[in-house]
Amino acid sequence: MYRYNRQPQTNVRGQPDAQVIMRILRTQHDNLYSQLEQAGMNRSITDYLFLLVVNYTLNQANTNQSANQIYNQFQRQIPWLNLFLRQLNIPKNLFDRVLIRVIQITLNELGNGGGQPGQGWIGWEDLGGVLTSAPAVASWQPNRLDVFVRGTDQSLYHKWWDGRNWSDWETLGGILTSAPAAVSWGPNRIDVFGRGTDNSLYHKWWDGSRWSDWENLGGVLTSGPAVSSRRPNQLDVFVRGTNQRLYKKTWNGSSWEDWEDLGGSLTSEPAAVSWGPNRIDVFARGQNQDLIHKWWDGSDWSNWESLGGVLTSAPAVSSRRPNQLDVFVRGTNQGLYQRTWNGSRWEDWVAIGGTLTSAPAAVSWGPNRIDVFARGENQNLIHLYRNR
Numbered sequence: 346m347y348r349y350n351r352q353p354q355t356n357v358r359g360q361p362d363a364q365v366i367m368r369i370l371r372t373q374h375d376n377l378y379s380q381l382e383q384a385g386m387n388r389s390i391t392d393y394l395f396l397l398v399v400n401y402t403l404n405q406a407n408t409n410q411s412a413n414q415i416y417n418q419f420q421r422q423i424p425w426l427n428l429f430l431r432q433l434n435i436p437k438n439l440f441d442r443v444l445i446r447v448i449q450i451t452l453n454e455l456g457n458g459g460g461q462p463g464q465g466w467i468g469w470e471d472l473g474g475v476l477t478s479a480p481a482v483a484s485w486q487p488n489r490l491d492v493f494v495r496g497t498d499q500s501l502y503h504k505w506w507d508g509r510n511w512s513d514w515e516t517l518g519g520i521l522t523s524a525p526a527a528v529s530w531g532p533n534r535i536d537v538f539g540r541g542t543d544n545s546l547y548h549k550w551w552d553g554s555r556w557s558d559w560e561n562l563g564g565v566l567t568s569g570p571a572v573s574s575r576r577p578n579q580l581d582v583f584v585r586g587t588n589q590r591l592y593k594k595t596w597n598g599s600s601w602e603d604w605e606d607l608g609g610s611l612t613s614e615p616a617a618v619s620w621g622p623n624r625i626d627v628f629a630r631g632q633n634q635d636l637i638h639k640w641w642d643g644s645d646w647s648n649w650e651s652l653g654g655v656l657t658s659a660p661a662v663s664s665r666r667p668n669q670l671d672v673f674v675r676g677t678n679q680g681l682y683q684r685t686w687n688g689s690r691w692e693d694w695v696a697i698g699g700t701l702t703s704a705p706a707a708v709s710w711g712p713n714r715i716d717v718f719a720r721g722e723n724q725n726l727i728h729l730y731r732n733r
Contacts, residue, residue: 363399366454370395374450376509377443384435395447397423402451412448413471416441419448438473446470468729469699469721472504474514476720478524478569479659479703481537484710485529492706492718493517493525493537494726501525501539501549504726517549519559523569524614524704526582530574538570538582546570546584546594562594564604568659573617573625583607583615583627591615591627591639607639609649613659614704616672620664628672630656636674636684652684654694658704661717665709673697673705673717681705681717699727 370377371392381391398419402408405422406415420426430440453467478495485491490506501517523540530536533553541547546562568585575581580596591607613630620626623643631637636652658675665671670686681697703720710716714732721727 363396363403366399366403366451367392367396369454370399370447370450374446377446380439380443380510381435384439386433386435394444398444398447399451402448403455406448408452408455412445412452415448415452416445419444442471442473466697466729466731468717468727470728471721471723472511472718472726472728474502474504474726475724476703476726477724478521479720480706480718480726481525481527482706482708482716482718483527483529483535484708484716485532485534487710489710490708490716491527491529491535492726493527494720495521495524495539501537517556519547519549521547523566526570526572528572528574528580530579531577536572536574536580538572540566540569540584546582562601564592564594568611568614571615571617571627573619575619575625576622581617581619581625583617585611585613585615585629591629607646609637609639611637613656616660616662618662618664618670620667620669626662626664626670628660628662630659630674636660636672652691654682654684658701661705661707663707663709663715665715666712671707671709671715673707675701675704675719681719697729699729701727 378388378391382388401419402415430437475497476494477497481493483491488508492504494502496502499520501519501521502514503517504514505512520542521539522542525537525539527535527537535551537549539547544565546564546566547559548562549559550557564584565587566584567587571583573581578598582594584592586592589610591609591611593605593607595602610632611629612632615627615629617625617627625641627639629637634655636654636656637649638652639649640647654674655677656674657677661673663671668688672684674682676682679700681699681701683695683697685692700722701719702722705717705719707717716730718726718728
C-alpha cells in the first residue's frame with residue numbers, strides 16, 4: 346500500500362526537513378496525488394497545498410495532537426482554503442481525508458508524534474463509514490485488501506484497496522447480528538460469513554465476477570464466526586455455541602461437513618488462521634479474560650493453552666510466513682496489543698496504541714506486511730500497517 350523503507354534526513358533541530366517529507370510524499374504516497382487529480386485538481390496545485398500543510402505541521406502545530414486536531418487548526422488559520430475548494434469543485438470530504446493523511450505521514454516522520462503507534466507501525470488512518478460491528482479483512486493477492494463491516498442498517502458493507510486507492514463503500518445486503526468474518530483461498534475469491542437474525546451461520550462469496558446470494562449453514566451461534574483456509578477450495582469456520590464451546594464446520598471442497606465440537610469455554614468470538622495445508626490456529630478470550638489458543642497439526646487438535654493478557658475484545662490473528670503468528674487484542678485501556686509466535690517461542694506483549702471501540706481485524710499479504718483494522722472513537726473504520 347505505502348512503501349516505507351528509508352530513514353528521513355533531519356534539519357538542525359533534529360526533525361525532518363519539509364522537502365524531505367515532500368520527497369517521501371511524491372515517491373511513496375503517489376495515491377494521495379492521484380485521488381485529487383481524479384477529482385480535477387492540478388498536480389502542481391496539490392503539491393503546493395501539501396507543502397503548505399507539511400510546513401504548518403513542522404513549524405506551527407502541536408505535534409502531540411492528533412492529525413485531525415492539527416488539520417482543524419490549519420483550516421482556521423487558512424480561511425481561504427474552503428473558498429478555494431468550492432471554486433475548484435473538489436469534494437470537501439475527499440480533500441479533508443487526503444490532507445489529514447498528509448499530516449499523519451508528517452507526524453510519523455517526526456518520530457511517533459501525535460500519539461502515533463510505535464514498534465514500526467504506520468497509522469492510524471481514518472477510512473470513514475459508520476460501523477456497528479468490528480470489521481473483517483481478507484487479501485487475495487499482494488497489495489489487495491477487502492474489508493467488511495456491519496452498517497447502521499445491519500447490512501454487510503465492503504470497501505477495498507486495489508493497490509492504489511480505496512474504493513467507496515458498497516452494500517452487500519443481508520441482516521447481520523454479529524461482526525462478519527472473511528477469508529480468501531485464491532486469486533479473486535472471497536468468502537464472508539456472519540450470524541443471521543435466527544442465530545444461524547450465513548455465507549456469501551465472490552467468485553471473481555459476482556457476489557452470490559446468502560446461504561444458510563445452520564447452527565446456533567452465540568458469537569460472530571471466524572474463518573480460515575488451509576488450501577484452495579477449503580474453508581474452516583469457527584463459532585461459539587450455546588454452551589460457550591468452540592464449534593467447527595468445514596467445506597471440504599465438495600460439501601459442508603457436520604459441526605464438530607472442539608470444547609473450551611469462550612467469552613468472545615474466536616479468531617482463526619492457517620499458515621500451511623495441515624495447520625490451523627484458533628484463538629479466543631477465556632474465562633479469565635485471557636488469550637487462549639488451540640491448534641490443529643494435521644492429525645490432532647491440541648488442548649487449550651493460556652497465553653495471558655487481559656482482553657476487552659475478541660482477538661484477531663494473521664500469519665506472515667509459515668510457523669509465525671501475530672495475535673492482536675484490545676487491552677483494558679482500549680489500546681491495541683500484539684503478541685507474536687516467532688517460530689520457536691511466544692514473544693512478550695507489545696503495546697501499539699490507538700483507541701479501539703471494537704475487536705481488531707488483521708491480515709498479512711506478504712512476509713513483511715501486516716494490516717490491522719478496527720472501529721475507532723467515531724464509529725469509523727481505522728487502519729494501520731507494518732511492512733518491515
